[in-house]
Amino acid sequence: xxxxxxxxxxxxxxxxxxxxxxxxxxxxxxxxxxxxxxxxxxxxxxxxxxxxxxxxxxxxxxxxxxxxxxxxxxxxxxxxxxxxxxxxxxxxxxxxxxxxxxxxxxxxxxxxxxxxxxxxxxxxxxxxxxxxxxxxxxxxxxxxxxxxxxxxxxxxxxxxxxxxxxxxxxxxxxxxxxxxxxxxxxxxxxxxxxxxxxxxxxxxxxxxxxxxxxxxxxxxxxxxxxxxxxxxxxxxxxxxxxxxxxxxxxxxxxxxxxxxxxxxxxxxxxxxxxxxxxxxxxxxxxxxxxxxxxxxxxxxxxxxxxxxxxxxxxxxxxxxxxxxxxxxxxxxxxxxxxxxxxxxxxxxxxxxxxxxxxx
Amino acid sequence: xxxxxxxxxxxxxxxxxxxxxxxxxxxxxxxxxxxxxxxxxxxxxxxxxxxxxxxxxxxxxxxxxxxxxxxxxxxxxxxxxxxxxxxxxxxxxxxxxxxxxxxxxxxxxxxxxxxxxxxxxxxxxxxxxxxxxxxxxxxxxxxxxxxxxxxxxxxxxxxxxxxxxxxxxxxxxxxxxxxxxxxxxxxxxxxxxxxxxxxxxxxxxxxxxxxxxxxxxxxxxxxxxxxxxxxxxxxxxxxxxxxxxxxxxxxxxxxxxxxxxxxxxxxxxxxxxxx
Numbered sequence: 065x066x067x068x069x070x071x072x073x074x075x076x077x078x079x080x081x082x083x084x085x086x087x088x089x090x091x092x093x094x095x096x097x098x099x100x101x102x103x104x105x106x107x108x109x110x111x112x113x114x115x116x117x118x119x120x121x122x123x124x125x126x127x128x129x130x131x132x133x134x135x136x137x138x139x140x141x142x143x144x145x146x147x148x149x150x151x152x153x154x155x156x157x158x159x160x161x162x163x164x165x166x167x168x169x170x171x172x173x174x175x176x177x178x179x180x181x182x183x184x185x186x187x188x189x190x191x192x193x194x195x196x197x198x199x200x201x202x203x204x205x206x207x208x209x210x211x212x213x214x215x216x217x218x219x220x221x222x223x224x225x226x227x228x229x230x231x232x233x234x235x236x237x238x239x240x241x242x243x244x245x246x247x248x249x250x251x252x253x254x255x256x257x258x259x260x261x262x263x264x265x266x267x268x269x270x271x272x273x274x275x276x277x278x279x280x281x282x283x284x285x286x287x288x289x290x291x292x293x294x295x296x297x298x299x300x301x302x303x304x305x306x307x308x309x310x311x312x313x314x315x316x317x318x319x320x321x322x323x324x325x326x327x328x329x330x331x332x333x334x335x336x337x338x339x340x341x342x343x344x345x346x347x348x349x350x351x352x353x354x355x356x357x358x359x360x361x362x363x364x365x366x367x368x369x370x371x372x373x374x375x376x377x378x379x380x381x382x383x384x385x386x387x388x389x390x391x392x393x394x395x396x397x398x399x400x401x402x403x404x405x406x407x408x409x410x411x412x413x414x415x416x417x418x419x420x421x422x423x
Numbered sequence: 424x425x426x427x428x429x430x431x432x433x434x435x436x437x438x439x440x441x442x443x444x445x446x447x448x449x450x451x452x453x454x455x456x457x458x459x460x461x462x463x464x465x466x467x468x469x470x471x472x473x474x475x476x477x478x479x480x481x482x483x484x485x486x487x488x489x490x491x492x493x494x495x496x497x498x499x500x501x502x503x504x505x506x507x508x509x510x511x512x513x514x515x516x517x518x519x520x521x522x523x524x525x526x527x528x529x530x531x532x533x534x535x536x537x538x539x540x541x542x543x544x545x546x547x548x549x550x551x552x553x554x555x556x557x558x559x560x561x562x563x564x565x566x567x568x569x570x571x572x573x574x575x576x577x578x579x580x581x582x583x584x585x586x587x588x589x590x591x592x593x594x595x596x597x598x599x600x601x602x603x604x605x606x607x608x609x610x611x612x613x614x615x616x617x618x619x620x621x622x623x624x625x626x627x628x629x630x631x632x633x634x635x636x637x638x639x640x641x642x643x644x645x646x647x648x649x650x651x652x653x654x655x656x657x658x659x660x661x662x663x664x665x666x667x668x669x670x671x672x673x674x675x676x677x678x679x680x681x682x683x684x685x686x687x688x689x690x691x692x693x694x695x696x697x698x
Contacts, residue, residue, distance in 0.1 A: 113598040133601035140602040146595050150617040159613075160603025203603055 065089040066110065066207060066239055070119035073109040078263060080105055083119070085258045085268040092233055093241040094254035094271065098286065102263040103243040104142075107209040110241070111140045123207050124239075139205035143212040143243075145192035147184040153195055154180045161202035170198040173228050189216035194225065201232065208233075210242040214249070226253065247288060251275070259283055277421050281343040284423065290381075290392040291346040295326030297422055298339050324422065328387035332363040333420035342422050350419030351393035353382060353411045355403055363417060366391065370409040373400060384411055461675055468672030475669040482654065482670055489650040489677070492566055493634035496573035500581045500630050505623070508585035509611070513594065526579045537575055538643025545571060545644070568645035573634035581630035588622020589615065625688050632681035636674070651677065 071083040080102050087093035095103050108114045110121055112133035121129045128136045147156050153176075157167045171177050176194050179187065187195065193216050200208060213229075214222045230253060233240055241258075244250050250257055250271055257271040267279040278284035281292045300321040324331040324344045331344055352358070357365060368384035368391060380400045382393045391413055405411065476483055510516075511523065529537055545552045545562035552562060562568045592615055600610035616623075638652040649657060651674045659667035 108598065111598070111602050113601065132606065133598070134604050134606050136602075138602060140599060142595060142599065146593070146599045148596060148600075148614055148618075150614075159600070160605070199603070205602075209602075 065091075065122070065124060066093065066241055067122035067125075068110065068119070069122070071106075071109060071116055071121060072118040073105065073114045073116050075105055075108075075114055078102060078105060080109060080263045083260075083263075083265050085256070085265055087239055087241055087256045089124070089239055090233075090237050091239055091255040092230070092253050093239075093256040093258060094250040095241060095243045095258045095260055096245070096247070096250055096287075097260035101260045103260055104211050105263070106260060107140060107211055107241065107243060110207075111138050111209055112136050113140070136207075137205055138207040138209055139200035139203055140209045141193075141196050141200045141211060141213045143193075143215055144189075145196035147187070147192055147195055147199070149184055151184070152180075153182050153184055153187070156184060156195055156199050157202055159199060161199075162204045166202045166204055167198070170201050173232065174198050174225065190218065190221060193217060197225070197229070201236075204236065204238075206238055208238050208240045210240060212243050212245065215245075247275070259286070261286070276347070278345060278423055280423055281345065284343070284345040284421075288347075289345045290348045291351070293324075293326035293329060293331075293344045293346075293389070295324050295329070295342070295344060296340065297335070297337060297342050298323045298325070321417075322422065324420065327389055329366070329389050331420050333417045333422060335422045337422055345421045345423060346391075346415055346419055348381065348392045348394040350415045351391065352414045353384075353393050353395055353399070353403065353405070354414065355411060357412050358414050364415045364420065366413045368411060368413055370405055370407055370411060372407065373405055375400065382411075384413060386413070464668070464672055464675050468668035469676060472669035472672035472676070476673065479669075481649075482651075482673065485649050485651050485654040485670075486673060486677070488566065488569070488648055489635055489652075492569040492650065493573055493631050496570045496577065496634045497581070497627055497631045499570070499574055500578040501585075501623070501627050504578055504582040505585055508582045509589050509615075511582070512586045512589035526582055528579075529575050530579050534576055534637065534639025535643055538572060538640035541568075541571055541575055541640060541644050562644070564645050564647060566645070566648065569641055569648075569650055572640035572644045573637050576637050576640050577630045577633035580633055581626045584626025584629060585619070585623045588619040588626065591622060592618045621688055625685055628681045628684050628688070632678055635677055635681075 066087040068086065069084055071080060073080045078100075083106060085093075095106060097103050105114060109116060110123075112121075112128065112131060116129050119129070120127055123136055123138060147153075148159065151159065154167075157171070157180075158164075161167050171180065174194050174197060176191070176198060179191055179195060182191075184192070184195070193213055197210075197213055214225055217225060226249065229240075232238075242249075242253060244253075254271045256268060257274040258268040259266045259274060261282075266283050267274055274283075275287055278287055278289065281294070284292050300323055319334045319336050322333050322335050322337070324333060324342075326344065331346070333344070357367075366384075366386045368386040370382060371385045371390070372381075372383040374381045374383075375397050378397055380395055380397045382395055382400065382405060384391050384393065393413060403409075403411070472482075476486070507522075507526070511519065532540075542563065543549060545555070545568070547553060547556060547563065555562060560567060562571055596614050596618065597610045600614045601607070605613060636652060637650075638656065641650060642653055642656070646653060651670065655667050655670040655674055658670050
């Protein structure tokens with residue numbers, strides 16, 4: 065288990081401040097944050113490379129805040145590998161390895177047998193990352209700290225390695241904490257997502273919750289939500305409006321129906337907050353486009369005009385103008401072709417009440 | 424109307440060409456000024472000096488003494504200076520700037536002044552000197568005095584070079600070694616030291632060469648027994664240029680050895696970087 069309580073650490077002018085989160089034993093945590101947010105510093109503080117100024121670092125139920133790095137049982141893999149240049153690949157793999165069998169297994173599973181006798185200075189960035197991963201794992205650490213360990217791998221190798229690390233994680237039972245910029249990776253790997261910015265944890269929890277229920281408009285925008293509206297919420301007196309559809313059960317848990325107004329837009333949702341100014345977040349994947357109004361009870365239905373169609377492979381981002389407010393929908397390129405969408409097309413955008421998150 | 428190329432003013436090109444010629448001329452003159460005396464010395468006295476080694480026991484002993492004392496001073500500098508260099512390169516602590524300034528001081532003061540300062544500390548009248556004498560260690564007028572003088576004037580060069588060598592080793596290599604189970608000393612020995620080795624050896628070679636060529640501080644502290652630099656001065660003052668020439672040439676050849684080692688080290692480093 066990685067249990068961080070009120071951790072503060074300083075390196076140069078940068079400071080981690082009051083960082084608190086936990087990753088359960090055998091769990092896989094991901095740290096997400098913009099460049100310079102302190103992600104690497106956080107890993108180094110957990111590993112004991114940077115001393116804590118305040119707070120507590122507990123690994124495997126033991127406080128290690130004042131324990132030297134070599135006695136913490138935590139492996140650290142940097143983005144650039146930091147393979148020892150005076151040693152061969154196999155020399156690096158054996159450095160700190162628990163036994164030769166672990167080295168052999170990792171060489172096979174990470175498919176680096178062909179690199180064994182190479183000079184580390186001749187390796188590519190991706191190969192360095194693989195060897196670095198194997199070197200850290202060969203020690204069989206209880207906690208593995210990974211700083212963008214797949215960033216230099218090509219997409220095919222990246223997917224394979226990610227699956228293999230996840231498999232090793234399940235089999236060997238270590239607790240992992242990985243820094244990533246890739247939200248897909250965070251969703252695929254993480255049991256816990258920690259969002260870090262300017263040395264502080266903005267939000268942490270299951271990735272689904274962090275992505276779907278961002279705690280602030282900044283988090284929402286950082287996590288790629290393109291529809292963030294500033295406006296005013298008003299709690300509706302009506303107990304269970306018809307547009308709640310199958311979400312009536314939510315009302316039993318202290319939630320209530322809310323009307324949110326932002327300029328010409330009026331959105332309907334459920335939430336636990338009261339009346340007053342706030343932000344509404346609608347992820348573009350929640351927005352459904354159609355050429356005619358859909359026969360659905362969803363209250364959030366808008367007519368708009370397409371102002372931009374951006375395609376990227378199989379997916380497309382369609383921006384529509386709803387009474388002067390841009391609304392972005394993520395749809396498949398095939399849908400765009402089938403509907404014949406282009407600039408000026410008139411479309412209807414629909415999304416469910418539960419697809420609107422207030423923060 | 425377009426101006427034909429031949430009519431474009433060529434003054435900037437001319438000025439550039441003249442500057443290049445001037446720079447080349449200045450550089451060549453400086454190189455000649457630096458190399459000619461040493462070359463002349465070795466050409467004029469080198470063969471004679473090497474031949475003299477066979478039949479001049481004083482020169483032989485002086486050469487041996489120089490090599491032994493310079494090597495001892497260098498070893499002491501490496502053993503005691505390496506931790507200082509490492510701490511200076513890695514740790515930010517109060518007083519680091521003062522420590523750095525203290526270490527640079529011997530490089531800035533005239534070497535006879537350094538000799539006088541050492542005499543004040545290690546002379547027979549001083550507390551340290553008399554205490555050492557009571558345990559049988561005489562500094563002034565002994566090889567120990569030569570080692571002290573050499574160490575004083577050349578150790579800062581080693582510390583400075585080793586500090587640079589450590590600074591070039593990214594601390595994250597050590598961090599990785601620590602997470603792979605090494606304690607601080609073991610990670611230093613297994614990772615930092617091998618990675619900084621070339622720079623440290625180069626710094627030690629520079630220190631040794633500086634120690635070999637020291638005169639000012641040694642002449643104050645230990646005139647006898649004579650190291651080669653003192654012997655060449657002694658022969659010049661007593662017998663004139665012709666007698667001093669072979670000794671001076673041997674000294675110059677001795678100084679060329681570390682220069683060659685340094686060049687070989689640099690070549691090795693360039694080769695490894697290009698991999």
